[in-house]
Amino acid sequence: MYQKILVPLDGSELAECVLPHVEKLAQGCRTKEIILLRVCEPLSVLADYPASMPLSWEEHAKRVTEYAHQQCSLYLGDVEKRLKDAGLDVRTESRLGNAAEGIVSFAAENEVDLIVMASHGRSGPSRWTYGSVADKVLRSTCVPMMIIRAPGCVLGF
Helix, strand or coil, X not given: CXXXXXXXXXXXXXXHHHHXXXXXXXXXXXXXXXXXXXXXXXXXXXXXXXXXXXXXXXXXHHHHHHHHHHHHHHHHHHHHHHHHHCCCCEEEEEEECCHHHHHHHHHHHCCCCEEEEEECCCCXXXXXXXXXXXXXXXXXXXXXXXXXXXXXXXXXX
């Protein structure tokens, strides 16, 4: 049923709580492909970047962006290896941009059958302040989703 599963990760252990679920689901469904996706926020433009710096803002931004993209890819490679060691067909993708928008557009462009991601379990004011990537994705995609509550989450309104 689920031949292509998208697993967005943010680099945290908490987000990785989905991996045992993905592994069992993929084995049970004989999933053909698991895609690990990390969407990293791009560098923000600083209005007060000092003119005395050795690099121009554009050069600095390019280096920092390349480094962030490299770090995203290294992290995903470690997770990919763990899942491949479990006998699963896995590939990784990393993008720069807004997390929720990146996940939704990637899912649509790649015709995934299921998105599996963690909910950090925020409630109350912290949820209002930080928002919920999982909630934004859920409201913005037509792709079925499986949301795993993070261990130790506290329920509330």
